[in-house]
Amino acid sequence: MGIQALETTDILIIGAGPAGSVAASYLQRAGVQVTVVERTQFPRIVVGESLLPRSMDHFEEAGLLDALIAQGFEKKPGARFIRGNEICIFDFSQKFGTGWDWTWQAPRADFDYTLSQELLKIGVDLRFKHEVKAVDIQEDAALVSLTNDNGEPYQIKAKFLIDCSGYGRVLPKMLGLDTPSKLSPHSAIFSHVKDSNRPEGVEGTQISFDILETEVWLWVIPFSNGNTSLGIVAPTDYINKLSEDQDTRKALERAIQKSDYYINRFGDTTFLFEPIHLKNYSAAVSAMYGSNYALTGNSAEFLDPVFSSGVCFATESGLLAAKLAAKQLKGEAVDWKVSYQDYMERGIAVFTTYVKEWYTGNLQTLFFHQPENKDVKDRICAILAGYVWNEENNFVTKHHNIVKNMAHLIALQNETKM
Ligand SMILES: Cc1cc2nc3c(=O)[nH]c(=O)nc-3n(C[C@H](O)[C@H](O)[C@H](O)COP(=O)(O)OP(=O)(O)OC[C@H]3O[C@@H](n4cnc5c(N)ncnc54)[C@H](O)[C@@H]3O)c2cc1C
Incomplete structure:
Protein backbone atom coordinates (compact mmCIF):
# COMPACT_ATOMS: atom_id res chain seq x y z
CA MET A 1 0.00 0.00 0.00
CA GLY A 2 1.31 3.47 -0.89
CA ILE A 3 1.75 6.19 1.72
CA GLN A 4 -1.49 8.10 2.20
CA ALA A 5 -1.48 11.88 2.19
CA LEU A 6 -1.81 13.25 5.73
CA GLU A 7 -3.39 16.63 6.42
CA THR A 8 -3.95 18.40 9.72
CA THR A 9 -6.74 20.59 11.01
CA ASP A 10 -7.85 21.92 14.38
CA ILE A 11 -11.46 20.74 14.22
CA LEU A 12 -12.81 18.16 11.79
CA ILE A 13 -16.58 17.95 11.33
CA ILE A 14 -18.12 14.84 9.78
CA GLY A 15 -21.35 15.72 7.89
CA ALA A 16 -22.84 18.98 6.58
CA GLY A 17 -26.44 18.58 7.80
CA PRO A 18 -27.91 21.08 10.29
CA ALA A 19 -25.63 19.96 13.16
CA GLY A 20 -22.46 20.19 11.07
CA SER A 21 -23.48 23.48 9.46
CA VAL A 22 -24.16 25.40 12.67
CA ALA A 23 -20.98 23.98 14.23
CA ALA A 24 -18.84 24.90 11.19
CA SER A 25 -20.33 28.37 10.79
CA TYR A 26 -19.82 29.19 14.46
CA LEU A 27 -16.19 27.96 14.44
CA GLN A 28 -15.25 29.68 11.17
CA ARG A 29 -16.65 33.00 12.42
CA ALA A 30 -14.78 32.49 15.71
CA GLY A 31 -11.51 32.17 13.75
CA VAL A 32 -10.98 28.46 14.48
CA GLN A 33 -9.46 26.28 11.74
CA VAL A 34 -12.25 23.92 10.70
CA THR A 35 -12.67 21.29 7.97
CA VAL A 36 -16.01 19.72 7.03
CA VAL A 37 -16.24 16.45 5.12
CA GLU A 38 -19.57 15.38 3.61
CA ARG A 39 -19.97 12.06 1.83
CA THR A 40 -22.72 13.15 -0.58
CA GLN A 41 -22.99 15.96 -3.11
CA PHE A 42 -25.62 18.53 -2.05
CA PRO A 43 -28.50 19.00 -2.68
CA ARG A 44 -29.44 15.57 -1.31
CA ILE A 45 -32.77 14.28 -0.03
CA VAL A 46 -33.12 13.82 3.71
CA VAL A 47 -36.16 13.56 5.99
CA GLY A 48 -36.88 16.15 8.74
CA GLU A 49 -38.71 19.05 7.16
CA SER A 50 -40.67 20.52 10.05
CA LEU A 51 -38.44 22.61 12.29
CA LEU A 52 -38.91 24.00 15.81
CA PRO A 53 -38.61 27.68 16.83
CA ARG A 54 -35.72 26.87 19.19
CA SER A 55 -33.54 26.13 16.14
CA MET A 56 -33.91 29.77 15.07
CA ASP A 57 -31.80 30.76 18.09
CA HIS A 58 -29.06 28.46 16.82
CA PHE A 59 -29.16 29.60 13.19
CA GLU A 60 -29.05 33.19 14.40
CA GLU A 61 -26.10 32.64 16.74
CA ALA A 62 -24.24 30.71 14.05
CA GLY A 63 -24.76 33.58 11.58
CA LEU A 64 -26.88 31.49 9.19
CA LEU A 65 -30.29 33.10 9.66
CA ASP A 66 -30.18 35.77 6.93
CA ALA A 67 -29.21 33.28 4.23
CA LEU A 68 -32.16 31.07 5.23
CA ILE A 69 -34.63 33.98 5.42
CA ALA A 70 -33.67 34.96 1.86
CA GLN A 71 -34.95 31.59 0.57
CA GLY A 72 -38.61 32.31 1.40
CA PHE A 73 -39.28 28.90 2.93
CA GLU A 74 -42.83 28.34 4.23
CA LYS A 75 -43.24 29.88 7.66
CA LYS A 76 -44.42 27.55 10.41
CA PRO A 77 -46.23 29.51 13.15
CA GLY A 78 -47.51 26.42 14.97
CA ALA A 79 -48.82 22.92 14.36
CA ARG A 80 -52.19 21.25 13.94
CA PHE A 81 -53.18 17.84 15.28
CA ILE A 82 -56.28 16.14 13.82
CA ARG A 83 -58.18 13.18 15.33
CA GLY A 84 -61.36 12.45 13.38
CA ASN A 85 -63.51 15.54 13.87
CA GLU A 86 -61.36 16.92 16.68
CA ILE A 87 -58.74 19.56 15.94
CA CYS A 88 -56.03 20.96 18.21
CA ILE A 89 -53.91 23.86 16.97
CA PHE A 90 -50.80 25.07 18.76
CA ASP A 91 -49.79 28.67 18.07
CA PHE A 92 -46.15 29.31 19.01
CA SER A 93 -46.91 32.98 19.76
CA GLN A 94 -49.02 31.77 22.70
CA LYS A 95 -46.34 29.56 24.23
CA PHE A 96 -45.23 29.89 27.86
CA GLY A 97 -41.98 31.84 28.34
CA THR A 98 -39.81 33.65 25.84
CA GLY A 99 -38.36 32.52 22.51
CA TRP A 100 -39.09 32.45 18.79
CA ASP A 101 -42.73 32.40 17.67
CA TRP A 102 -42.14 30.80 14.30
CA THR A 103 -39.82 28.67 12.25
CA TRP A 104 -39.94 26.95 8.83
CA GLN A 105 -41.29 23.87 7.13
CA ALA A 106 -38.90 23.33 4.25
CA PRO A 107 -37.59 20.69 1.83
CA ARG A 108 -34.35 19.69 3.49
CA ALA A 109 -32.54 19.25 0.18
CA ASP A 110 -32.92 23.02 -0.42
CA PHE A 111 -32.56 23.97 3.23
CA ASP A 112 -29.29 22.09 3.79
CA TYR A 113 -27.97 23.20 0.39
CA THR A 114 -28.53 26.83 1.47
CA LEU A 115 -26.59 26.19 4.67
CA SER A 116 -23.73 24.58 2.76
CA GLN A 117 -23.50 27.46 0.26
CA GLU A 118 -23.29 29.90 3.16
CA LEU A 119 -20.45 27.87 4.68
CA LEU A 120 -18.55 28.02 1.39
CA LYS A 121 -19.24 31.77 1.13
CA ILE A 122 -17.64 32.49 4.50
CA GLY A 123 -14.62 30.38 3.54
CA VAL A 124 -15.24 27.08 5.32
CA ASP A 125 -13.13 24.23 3.92
CA LEU A 126 -16.17 22.07 3.05
CA ARG A 127 -15.50 18.99 0.94
CA PHE A 128 -18.38 17.19 -0.79
CA LYS A 129 -18.04 13.52 -1.71
CA HIS A 130 -15.39 12.98 0.94
CA GLU A 131 -16.33 10.02 3.10
CA VAL A 132 -14.99 9.00 6.50
CA LYS A 133 -13.99 5.33 6.46
CA ALA A 134 -12.18 4.83 9.77
CA VAL A 135 -11.37 6.74 12.96
CA ASP A 136 -8.49 6.22 15.35
CA ILE A 137 -8.94 8.17 18.59
CA GLN A 138 -5.44 8.90 19.93
CA GLU A 139 -4.36 10.55 23.15
CA ASP A 140 -4.02 14.06 21.75
CA ALA A 141 -5.78 13.84 18.38
CA ALA A 142 -8.20 11.98 16.16
CA LEU A 143 -6.72 10.33 13.07
CA VAL A 144 -9.42 10.00 10.43
CA SER A 145 -9.13 7.93 7.24
CA LEU A 146 -11.21 9.11 4.30
CA THR A 147 -11.73 8.82 0.58
CA ASN A 148 -11.88 11.97 -1.55
CA ASP A 149 -14.17 12.82 -4.49
CA ASN A 150 -11.99 10.63 -6.75
CA GLY A 151 -12.25 7.70 -4.36
CA GLU A 152 -8.61 8.11 -3.29
CA PRO A 153 -7.70 7.45 0.35
CA TYR A 154 -6.14 10.10 2.56
CA GLN A 155 -6.00 10.97 6.25
CA ILE A 156 -6.72 14.00 8.40
CA LYS A 157 -5.28 14.44 11.88
CA ALA A 158 -7.58 16.70 13.91
CA LYS A 159 -7.11 18.11 17.39
CA PHE A 160 -10.85 17.64 17.89
CA LEU A 161 -13.50 15.68 16.00
CA ILE A 162 -17.19 16.61 15.92
CA ASP A 163 -19.36 13.81 14.59
CA CYS A 164 -22.37 15.33 12.81
CA SER A 165 -22.89 12.32 10.53
CA GLY A 166 -26.59 11.92 11.37
CA TYR A 167 -27.96 8.63 10.08
CA GLY A 168 -24.39 7.68 9.05
CA ARG A 169 -23.65 7.37 12.81
CA VAL A 170 -19.92 7.25 12.16
CA LEU A 171 -18.54 7.31 15.71
CA PRO A 172 -21.30 5.18 17.32
CA LYS A 173 -20.47 2.45 14.79
CA MET A 174 -16.70 2.84 14.76
CA LEU A 175 -16.24 3.25 18.52
CA GLY A 176 -18.97 0.79 19.56
CA LEU A 177 -21.10 3.46 21.26
CA ASP A 178 -24.47 2.34 19.84
CA THR A 179 -27.10 1.45 22.46
CA PRO A 180 -30.72 0.44 21.97
CA SER A 181 -33.26 3.25 22.09
CA LYS A 182 -35.62 3.41 25.08
CA LEU A 183 -38.53 3.76 22.67
CA SER A 184 -40.43 0.91 21.05
CA PRO A 185 -39.64 0.32 17.36
CA HIS A 186 -41.41 2.62 14.92
CA SER A 187 -40.93 3.09 11.19
CA ALA A 188 -42.03 5.54 8.51
CA ILE A 189 -42.58 5.91 4.77
CA PHE A 190 -42.51 9.35 3.12
CA SER A 191 -42.37 11.17 -0.19
CA HIS A 192 -43.20 14.56 -1.73
CA VAL A 193 -46.16 15.34 -3.97
CA LYS A 194 -47.16 18.18 -6.23
CA ASP A 195 -49.98 19.63 -4.13
CA SER A 196 -52.32 20.36 -7.09
CA ASN A 197 -55.49 20.36 -4.93
CA ARG A 198 -54.00 22.69 -2.30
CA PRO A 199 -56.79 24.90 -0.86
CA GLU A 200 -56.34 28.68 -0.66
CA GLY A 201 -55.27 30.33 2.58
CA VAL A 202 -54.11 28.87 5.88
CA GLU A 203 -55.71 25.47 5.27
CA GLY A 204 -53.40 24.94 2.31
CA THR A 205 -50.18 25.72 4.14
CA GLN A 206 -51.01 24.39 7.61
CA ILE A 207 -48.59 21.73 8.82
CA SER A 208 -50.71 18.88 10.20
CA PHE A 209 -50.50 15.55 11.96
CA ASP A 210 -53.54 13.37 11.26
CA ILE A 211 -54.01 10.65 13.87
CA LEU A 212 -55.32 7.55 12.11
CA GLU A 213 -55.00 5.33 15.21
CA THR A 214 -53.43 6.12 18.60
CA GLU A 215 -49.99 5.00 17.39
CA VAL A 216 -50.45 5.69 13.69
CA TRP A 217 -50.28 9.14 12.14
CA LEU A 218 -49.85 10.86 8.83
CA TRP A 219 -47.76 14.01 8.38
CA VAL A 220 -48.68 16.73 5.90
CA ILE A 221 -45.98 19.38 5.45
CA PRO A 222 -46.76 21.94 2.72
CA PHE A 223 -43.77 23.81 1.24
CA SER A 224 -43.64 27.27 -0.32
CA ASN A 225 -42.61 25.71 -3.68
CA GLY A 226 -46.11 24.18 -4.08
CA ASN A 227 -45.02 20.67 -3.12
CA THR A 228 -46.01 18.89 0.08
CA SER A 229 -44.30 16.19 2.11
CA LEU A 230 -46.49 13.23 3.11
CA GLY A 231 -45.40 10.57 5.56
CA ILE A 232 -46.90 7.73 7.55
CA VAL A 233 -45.47 6.81 10.97
CA ALA A 234 -46.46 3.73 12.98
CA PRO A 235 -45.13 0.78 14.97
CA THR A 236 -42.76 -1.21 12.75
CA ASP A 237 -45.15 -4.19 12.56
CA TYR A 238 -47.90 -1.94 11.21
CA ILE A 239 -45.62 -0.40 8.56
CA ASN A 240 -44.32 -3.85 7.59
CA LYS A 241 -47.89 -5.03 7.06
CA LEU A 242 -48.72 -1.93 5.04
CA SER A 243 -45.76 -2.64 2.76
CA GLU A 244 -45.79 -6.44 2.81
CA ASP A 245 -45.66 -6.60 -1.00
CA GLN A 246 -42.39 -4.56 -0.73
CA ASP A 247 -44.08 -1.75 -2.64
CA THR A 248 -43.51 1.47 -0.66
CA ARG A 249 -45.47 3.49 -3.23
CA LYS A 250 -48.59 1.37 -2.65
CA ALA A 251 -47.99 1.39 1.10
CA LEU A 252 -48.01 5.20 1.24
CA GLU A 253 -51.05 5.33 -1.05
CA ARG A 254 -52.86 2.91 1.28
CA ALA A 255 -51.98 5.11 4.26
CA ILE A 256 -53.39 8.22 2.54
CA GLN A 257 -56.62 6.33 1.82
CA LYS A 258 -57.05 5.89 5.59
CA SER A 259 -57.18 9.66 6.18
CA ASP A 260 -60.74 11.00 6.03
CA TYR A 261 -59.36 14.52 6.30
CA TYR A 262 -56.86 14.32 3.43
CA ILE A 263 -58.27 11.69 1.08
CA ASN A 264 -59.75 14.28 -1.29
CA ARG A 265 -56.62 16.42 -1.42
CA PHE A 266 -54.09 13.61 -1.84
CA GLY A 267 -56.17 10.53 -2.81
CA ASP A 268 -55.09 10.56 -6.47
CA THR A 269 -51.67 12.11 -6.04
CA THR A 270 -48.42 11.03 -7.71
CA PHE A 271 -45.18 10.98 -5.78
CA LEU A 272 -42.24 13.11 -6.86
CA PHE A 273 -39.77 10.41 -5.82
CA GLU A 274 -40.06 6.76 -4.87
CA PRO A 275 -41.34 6.78 -1.26
CA ILE A 276 -38.54 6.17 1.24
CA HIS A 277 -38.99 3.53 3.95
CA LEU A 278 -37.18 4.37 7.22
CA LYS A 279 -37.13 1.34 9.49
CA ASN A 280 -36.75 1.41 13.28
CA TYR A 281 -35.36 4.91 13.17
CA SER A 282 -34.84 5.55 16.93
CA ALA A 283 -31.19 5.50 18.02
CA ALA A 284 -29.13 6.20 21.14
CA VAL A 285 -25.52 6.10 22.37
CA SER A 286 -23.71 5.11 25.56
CA ALA A 287 -21.57 8.30 25.58
CA MET A 288 -21.81 11.60 23.73
CA TYR A 289 -18.16 12.64 24.08
CA GLY A 290 -14.58 11.51 24.64
CA SER A 291 -11.35 13.41 25.36
CA ASN A 292 -11.11 14.78 21.81
CA TYR A 293 -14.45 14.09 20.17
CA ALA A 294 -18.17 14.82 20.55
CA LEU A 295 -21.27 13.30 19.00
CA THR A 296 -24.12 15.56 17.93
CA GLY A 297 -27.56 15.40 16.32
CA ASN A 298 -28.79 12.09 15.01
CA SER A 299 -25.38 10.56 15.43
CA ALA A 300 -25.98 10.85 19.18
CA GLU A 301 -29.73 10.37 19.59
CA PHE A 302 -32.92 10.25 17.59
CA LEU A 303 -36.28 9.76 19.24
CA ASP A 304 -39.28 10.12 16.98
CA PRO A 305 -40.60 12.52 14.36
CA VAL A 306 -43.89 13.24 16.16
CA PHE A 307 -42.75 16.54 17.70
CA SER A 308 -40.23 17.46 15.00
CA SER A 309 -37.42 17.59 17.54
CA GLY A 310 -34.64 16.10 15.35
CA VAL A 311 -33.19 19.21 13.72
CA CYS A 312 -33.60 21.15 16.96
CA PHE A 313 -31.45 18.60 18.82
CA ALA A 314 -29.01 18.63 15.93
CA THR A 315 -28.54 22.41 16.04
CA GLU A 316 -28.61 22.61 19.85
CA SER A 317 -25.90 19.94 20.18
CA GLY A 318 -23.92 21.06 17.11
CA LEU A 319 -23.61 24.61 18.37
CA LEU A 320 -22.84 23.62 21.95
CA ALA A 321 -20.20 21.07 20.90
CA ALA A 322 -18.56 23.71 18.68
CA LYS A 323 -18.43 26.25 21.52
CA LEU A 324 -16.97 23.76 23.99
CA ALA A 325 -14.44 22.40 21.49
CA ALA A 326 -13.26 25.95 20.71
CA LYS A 327 -12.80 26.55 24.45
CA GLN A 328 -10.83 23.33 24.85
CA LEU A 329 -8.55 24.26 21.94
CA LYS A 330 -7.73 27.52 23.72
CA GLY A 331 -6.51 25.45 26.66
CA GLU A 332 -9.51 26.13 28.90
CA ALA A 333 -10.84 23.23 30.99
CA VAL A 334 -14.14 21.84 29.73
CA ASP A 335 -16.32 19.50 31.76
CA TRP A 336 -17.96 17.67 28.86
CA LYS A 337 -20.08 15.53 31.16
CA VAL A 338 -21.75 18.45 32.91
CA SER A 339 -21.70 21.06 30.16
CA TYR A 340 -22.55 18.77 27.27
CA GLN A 341 -23.85 15.28 27.95
CA ASP A 342 -25.89 16.07 31.09
CA TYR A 343 -27.32 19.19 29.46
CA MET A 344 -28.32 17.38 26.25
CA GLU A 345 -29.73 14.45 28.22
CA ARG A 346 -32.01 16.78 30.21
CA GLY A 347 -33.67 17.94 26.98
CA ILE A 348 -33.75 14.42 25.56
CA ALA A 349 -35.45 13.14 28.74
C1 LIG B 1 -39.40 9.44 9.71
C2 LIG B 1 -38.63 10.63 10.21
C3 LIG B 1 -39.19 11.90 10.15
C4 LIG B 1 -38.50 13.01 10.64
N1 LIG B 1 -39.10 14.23 10.63
C5 LIG B 1 -38.47 15.27 11.24
C6 LIG B 1 -39.08 16.55 11.28
O1 LIG B 1 -40.18 16.76 10.79
N2 LIG B 1 -38.40 17.55 11.90
C7 LIG B 1 -37.17 17.36 12.44
O2 LIG B 1 -36.60 18.30 13.01
N3 LIG B 1 -36.55 16.18 12.35
C8 LIG B 1 -37.17 15.14 11.77
N4 LIG B 1 -36.52 13.95 11.67
C9 LIG B 1 -35.15 13.86 12.17
C10 LIG B 1 -34.14 14.55 11.24
O3 LIG B 1 -34.13 13.88 9.98
C11 LIG B 1 -32.76 14.51 11.86
O4 LIG B 1 -32.85 14.68 13.25
C12 LIG B 1 -31.80 15.57 11.34
O5 LIG B 1 -31.66 15.49 9.95
C13 LIG B 1 -30.46 15.41 12.02
O6 LIG B 1 -29.53 16.32 11.54
P1 LIG B 1 -27.99 15.96 11.58
O7 LIG B 1 -27.27 17.18 11.18
O8 LIG B 1 -27.66 15.31 12.86
O9 LIG B 1 -27.80 14.79 10.49
P2 LIG B 1 -28.17 14.70 8.93
O10 LIG B 1 -29.15 15.71 8.54
O11 LIG B 1 -28.49 13.26 8.70
O12 LIG B 1 -26.80 15.05 8.22
C14 LIG B 1 -25.68 14.19 8.38
C15 LIG B 1 -24.75 14.30 7.17
O13 LIG B 1 -23.60 13.49 7.41
C16 LIG B 1 -23.21 12.88 6.20
N5 LIG B 1 -22.43 11.66 6.50
C17 LIG B 1 -22.91 10.49 7.00
N6 LIG B 1 -21.92 9.58 7.08
C18 LIG B 1 -20.78 10.19 6.62
C19 LIG B 1 -19.44 9.76 6.44
N7 LIG B 1 -19.05 8.50 6.74
N8 LIG B 1 -18.54 10.64 5.95
C20 LIG B 1 -18.91 11.92 5.64
N9 LIG B 1 -20.18 12.36 5.76
C21 LIG B 1 -21.10 11.52 6.26
C22 LIG B 1 -24.53 12.56 5.52
O14 LIG B 1 -24.36 12.42 4.12
C23 LIG B 1 -25.39 13.76 5.89
O15 LIG B 1 -25.41 14.77 4.90
C24 LIG B 1 -37.19 12.84 11.17
C25 LIG B 1 -36.63 11.57 11.21
C26 LIG B 1 -37.33 10.48 10.74
C27 LIG B 1 -36.70 9.12 10.81
Missing part, protein backbone atom coordinates in the same frame (compact mmCIF):
# COMPACT_ATOMS: atom_id res chain seq x y z
CA VAL A 350 -38.22 15.75 28.44
CA PHE A 351 -38.90 14.94 24.79
CA THR A 352 -38.69 11.19 25.49
CA THR A 353 -41.50 11.50 28.02
CA TYR A 354 -43.67 13.45 25.58
CA VAL A 355 -43.03 10.97 22.77
CA LYS A 356 -43.87 8.04 25.08
CA GLU A 357 -47.01 9.77 26.34
CA TRP A 358 -48.03 10.50 22.77
CA TYR A 359 -47.98 6.80 21.95
CA THR A 360 -49.75 5.79 25.20
CA GLY A 361 -52.51 8.20 24.16
CA ASN A 362 -52.21 10.28 27.36
CA LEU A 363 -50.89 13.35 25.58
CA GLN A 364 -53.57 13.07 22.93
CA THR A 365 -56.13 13.10 25.78
CA LEU A 366 -54.70 16.46 26.92
CA PHE A 367 -54.50 17.88 23.39
CA PHE A 368 -58.14 17.22 22.55
CA HIS A 369 -59.70 17.82 25.97
CA GLN A 370 -62.54 20.35 25.98
CA PRO A 371 -62.92 22.95 27.30
CA GLU A 372 -59.31 23.80 26.62
CA ASN A 373 -57.13 24.79 29.59
CA LYS A 374 -55.12 27.70 28.17
CA ASP A 375 -52.33 27.61 30.74
CA VAL A 376 -51.73 23.89 30.21
CA LYS A 377 -51.82 24.33 26.45
CA ASP A 378 -49.34 27.23 26.48
CA ARG A 379 -46.90 25.27 28.63
CA ILE A 380 -47.09 22.24 26.34
CA CYS A 381 -46.75 24.62 23.38
CA ALA A 382 -43.38 25.81 24.75
CA ILE A 383 -42.17 22.21 24.69
CA LEU A 384 -43.44 21.71 21.15
CA ALA A 385 -41.46 24.86 20.24
CA GLY A 386 -38.30 23.15 21.50
CA TYR A 387 -37.85 25.12 24.74
CA VAL A 388 -37.30 21.95 26.77
CA TRP A 389 -34.60 23.41 29.00
CA ASN A 390 -36.79 26.16 30.51
CA GLU A 391 -37.01 25.16 34.16
CA GLU A 392 -39.65 27.80 34.84
CA ASN A 393 -42.04 25.56 32.93
CA ASN A 394 -43.46 22.86 35.23
CA PHE A 395 -44.29 20.81 32.12
CA VAL A 396 -40.48 20.61 31.75
CA THR A 397 -39.46 20.06 35.39
CA LYS A 398 -42.29 17.63 36.22
CA HIS A 399 -42.37 15.94 32.82
CA HIS A 400 -42.18 12.43 34.33
CA ASN A 401 -45.63 12.60 35.88
CA ILE A 402 -47.54 15.67 34.83
CA VAL A 403 -48.97 14.45 31.51
CA LYS A 404 -49.82 11.00 32.87
CA ASN A 405 -51.49 12.43 35.99
CA MET A 406 -53.53 15.00 34.10
CA ALA A 407 -54.71 12.42 31.55
CA HIS A 408 -55.82 10.10 34.38
CA LEU A 409 -57.69 12.96 36.02
CA ILE A 410 -59.51 13.69 32.77
CA ALA A 411 -60.36 9.99 32.42
CA LEU A 412 -61.77 9.95 35.98
CA GLN A 413 -63.82 13.08 35.31
CA ASN A 414 -65.21 11.49 32.16
CA GLU A 415 -66.13 8.32 34.10
CA THR A 416 -68.02 10.28 36.78
CA LYS A 417 -69.92 12.20 34.06
CA MET A 418 -71.17 8.90 32.57
